[in-house]
Amino acid sequence: MTTATIPATQRAVVHKDKGVAEVRTIPVPAIRDDEVLLKTAYYALNPTDWKQLDASLTGPGTVVGVDVAGEVVAIGKGVSRFAVGDRVAGLAVGNKSTETGGAAEYAVVNEGLGFAVPASLDLAHAATWGIGAGTAAQVLFQSLGHAYPTGAAATNDNKGQWLFVSGGSTAVGSFLIQFAKRAGLRVVATASRANFDFVQQNGADAVVDYHEPDVVAQILRITGGQVPQGAELAGGAGWAISTKVVREGGLASIVPGDPSGKAIASSLGTVQPRHTAFFIEKNFVFTKDFYARVPRLIADGVRPTPVTVRDGLDAVIDGLGESRAGRVSATKLVFKVAP
Ligand SMILES: NC(=O)c1ccc[n+]([C@@H]2O[C@H](COP(=O)([O-])OP(=O)(O)OC[C@H]3O[C@@H](n4cnc5c(N)ncnc54)[C@H](OP(=O)(O)O)[C@@H]3O)[C@@H](O)[C@H]2O)c1
Numbered sequence: 001m002t003t004a005t006i007p008a009t010q011r012a013v014v015h016k017d018k019g020v021a022e023v024r025t026i027p028v029p030a031i032r033d034d035e036v037l038l039k040t041a042y043y044a045l046n047p048t049d050w051k052q053l054d055a056s057l058t059g060p061g062t063v064v065g066v067d068v069a070g071e072v073v074a075i076g077k078g079v080s081r082f083a084v085g086d087r088v089a090g091l092a093v094g095n096k097s098t099e100t101g102g103a104a105e106y107a108v109v110n111e112g113l114g115f116a117v118p119a120s121l122d123l124a125h126a127a128t129w130g131i132g133a134g135t136a137a138q139v140l141f142q143s144l145g146h147a148y149p150t151g152a153a154a155t156n157d158n159k160g161q162w163l164f165v166s167g168g169s170t171a172v173g174s175f176l177i178q179f180a181k182r183a184g185l186r187v188v189a190t191a192s193r194a195n196f197d198f199v200q201q202n203g204a205d206a207v208v209d210y211h212e213p214d215v216v217a218q219i220l221r222i223t224g225g226q227v228p229q230g231a232e233l234a235g236g237a238g239w240a241i242s243t244k245v246v247r248e249g250g251l252a253s254i255v256p257g258d259p260s261g262k263a264i265a266s267s268l269g270t271v272q273p274r275h276t277a278f279f280i281e282k283n284f285v286f287t288k289d290f291y292a293r294v295p296r297l298i299a300d301g302v303r304p305t306p307v308t309v310r311d312g313l314d315a316v317i318d319g320l321g322e323s324r325a326g327r328v329s330a331t332k333l334v335f336k337v338a339p
Pocket of ligand 1: 046047048051131132135166167168169170171172173190191192193195210233234235236237238255256276277278279323328329330331
């Protein structure tokens with residue numbers, strides 16, 4: 001292992017009790033041969049961070065957070081893609097480890113689960129290329145079976161097939177819509193009216209407000225009938241709409257709203273569900289392949305999720321509460337960690 005000057009301890013956001021996190025001093029984690037240690041510049045918060053905390057699956061002491069961007073300060077002896085001093089973003093496998101996570105001054109990233117951040121991208125936005133982007137890729141290129149596009153323009157032969165995106169202004173949706181347009185699909189999405197411009201700027205052909213009572217009828221008018229595929233990104237809150245918009249036998253990718261996915265498992269309707277869960281152990285090969293493609297996707301013009309930047313790890317505690325209360329809209333809460 002090659003090292004820069006690394007302290008023995010660090011500050012991190014840690015699971016104190018079921019649903020409660022606190023900032024604590026813990027050891028800086030060791031790295032394995034295929035891992036790098038990042039000095040975290042930014043941590044980006046995902047709903048799963050508070051959902052895992054509330055579910056308390058791994059219990060007290062677990063480090064919160066996954067999505068990070070920062071500077072490499074140490075590399076394992078098997079690492080070939082990164083060097084000390086590189087700017088790297090990706091996944092620190094937190095929410096299940098007492099040693100490492102994203103909401104910490106130092107974070108361990110497997111070299112296959114990160115990418116070198118190009119000069120064109122600042123680290124705050126680079127941190128949004130984590131769970132949100134990876135999940136969007138899994139929805140489209142794994143669960144729904146589309147091929148990766150090869151450039152900025154639509155290149156495949158989907159011939160304008162409709163995709164329904166329930167939750168077009170979510171962080172996952174912001175990437176999914178961009179990927180879908182590049183895969184040649186037509187997209188109709190739901191969002192609050194205030195976010196219509198944002199969803200359309202990402203490429204959606206049409207947006208409908210999910211608060212309106214005739215939302216299903218509006219979507220079916222736009223698409224000319226039920227559609228072959230959908231993606232439920234609203235934590236199950238849009239599932240009643242998804243099952244009416246996707247035609248019988250069609251594919252619906254469900255990104256579960258709770259760690260077990262039970263929330264919508266009891267009402268699958270007539271669609272074929274494709275549960276898309278960002279469990280990186282199970283999907284390691286897919287996720288690694290995705291991260292190898294990220295620099296190309298960025299060069300092709302795929303935009304990060306817009307960020308709302310907060311200062312310091314102490315602010316994460318309130319951020320978890322904001323996300324839990326549903327007060328995050330069309331943005332990613334990102335925390336500046338390095339002073
Ligand atoms: N299990 C997994 O592997 C996995 C991975 C990633 C995400 N997820 C889950 O997927 C969901 C999305 O994650 P995220 O990070 O993208 O969330 P997010 O950006 O934090 O979600 C906030 C957005 O949700 C939208 N929303 C809320 N209720 C809605 C509804 N009924 N219909 C349509 N949109 C609605 C809001 O839209 P407006 O402000 O426009 O109303 C808001 O922009 C979360 O439940 C998350 O836990 C699971």
